[in-house]
Amino acid sequence: MKQLLLKTDSKNTPIVIGKNIINSSLLSKFINSKDVVIITNTTIGKLHLKKITSVLKKFNLNILKLPDGEQYKNINTLSKIHDYLIKMNFDRDLTIIALGGGVIGDLVGFASDTFLRGVNLIHIPTTLLAQVDSAIGGKTGVNHKFGKNLIGTFKQPNSVIIDINYLSTLPEKEFNSGLAEVIKYGIISNPKFLKWINNNSNLIIKRNSNSLLKIVEISVKEKISIVMRDEKESNIRAFLNFGHTLGHAIEASMNYKNILHGHAVSIGMIFATMLSVDKSTLNIDEFNLIESTIKKLGLPINIPSKISTSKIIKHMSFDKKNKGGKNHFVLLKSIGKCYITNKLTNSYITSMIESFRS
Ligand SMILES: NC(=O)c1ccc[n+]([C@@H]2O[C@H](COP(=O)([O-])OP(=O)(O)OC[C@H]3O[C@@H](n4cnc5c(N)ncnc54)[C@H](O)[C@@H]3O)[C@@H](O)[C@H]2O)c1
Ligand SMILES: [Zn+2]
CATH class of the missing domain: 3.40.50.1970 (Rossmann fold)
Incomplete structure (x- = not known):
């Protein structure tokens, strides 16, 4: 204990x-x-x-x-x-x-x-x-x-x-959805943990006790460390929204039905990782590690085909976390190093979603 x-x-x-x-x-x-x-x-x-x-x-x-x-x-x-x-x-x-x-x-x-x-x-x-x-x-x-x-x-x-x-x-899909938030801590603040998840995906999926204790303890430590530095989300607590800009827009576009939060976030994390390669200094090996971890844990990586890109963009601009009507994306300089940008235009995001979907 x-x-x-x-x-x-x-x-x-x-x-x-x-x-x-x-x-x-x-x-x-x-x-x-x-x-x-x-x-x-x-x-x-x-x-x-x-x-x-x-x-x-x-x-x-x-x-x-x-x-x-x-x-x-x-x-x-x-x-x-x-x-x-x-x-x-x-x-x-x-x-x-x-x-x-x-x-x-x-x-x-x-x-x-x-x-x-x-x-x-x-x-x-x-x-x-x-x-x-x-x-x-x-x-x-x-x-x-x-x-x-x-x-x-x-x-x-x-x-x-x-x-x-x-x-x-816990039902399988609920457990699986929670794993997206676990991976998120690895991506935004603990590269060693992300590699460990990647190497131990089978044990995690089987809900091996020691693996569960490890992922819960490290995730809680990462969250504590962020909340202690920024309880009311005036700066770095917002890093916890990595993958959530697109994730929330997918959930809202589907009226919060037939998709679990973690699954929407998982798709959003891959997209934010792709933006980070395009706009920032994240390299392709880091992209591959993130994508392979998400895949190994059986999380989804594709935007559901039944929702249109324009609907997603519309919901992104309604998100309450968008200050001043601008999209806020949490992006990566590298695994473990995030920053927030509001400089991505709707037309850029639309074209990136289109290429992400093809
Ligand atoms: N406060 C925060 O910081 C914060 C952060 C993230 C999410 N949330 C909120 O959390 C909610 C989602 O939470 P959730 O994913 O835990 O969903 P949930 O509370 O709806 O639980 C998911 C399902 O699992 C069932 N369940 C719970 N524990 C079980 C168990 N041990 N065995 C079998 N079934 C079990 C529940 O009855 C429910 O049907 C959303 O409303 C979201 O907004 C809050
Ligand atoms: Zn979340």
Whole structure:
């Protein structure tokens, strides 16, 4: 078991990583109240509530199960959580455990930041994406009818407990999608890690325990290091959006249906890598390493044929991360060295997408 510390202005968040670590003594270290509420969804509840409730017997334990799905990450569900907490008469002496993937983490993070202006929050992420990305760094939020994650806060959780055992029940495509964010850390900040992933792709795909512990731990370390230097995303935290400019536009063009986030990001990472060869100093060997790693992990590399280039360009200009109506691309000088540019014109990007697709 490893313990890392995410230090920000607001607090120090311990992040524990291990296998089979959900037990009474570990959880008790982070629970500072008699009342505890676990908030999860129906799918995860069926699979994983039994174990965690059995180790929390000494607390006044309550459970709230939400419906499963990104479509429930909205202000109505947030309101339902608030209604529940208020009706149950909880005071600030309360610990909320968010047990789930990024949807539960973002919703519950927001609810626990706003209920009585903030109560003790423990994230127990259960998807690979949540373990390496969404549970770390304190972004909370819900979607709005005009766009994803438009309403939210920065609230660092009080602690994060990452148990790779949860990954054993994760559906194949969800696991695979999470791997895109893992590769991303290698590309943007750790060339040695990227090579290691490339050389150990078989073990990773088979979800070998030691390999999972390694990819989760290194990914979390990379994310911590970025968030500690730029918590509120005024500069280098934006490097985490590598592959996301095109990725978000692909997801939006498909109405967030029939494509998982990591899969869209994977295509976006190849495209950003191609732009980096064309516009920057990234060399072809580095391009080949990135592409081969993405392929070896079984991630997609082609833009779905049913969406048009013009639709993608349209969605790129709507992206909330585009400041001043300009496209922002994270590009590479080399593997491990990023920069952001807003100098790429729509006509250049259109022609690059066209040649990428041919
Ligand atoms: N806060 C952040 O910094 C941040 C970063 C990245 C993504 N996000 C958000 O995260 C969300 C996506 O998260 P996600 O990919 O974890 O999706 P998710 O939470 O929808 O989980 C994916 C699916 O897997 C199921 N599941 C979860 N854990 C399981 C397990 N152990 N076994 C079996 N099934 C399991 C869920 O019920 C769901 O059906 C998006 O809303 C995105 O905006 C937030
Ligand atoms: Zn992402």
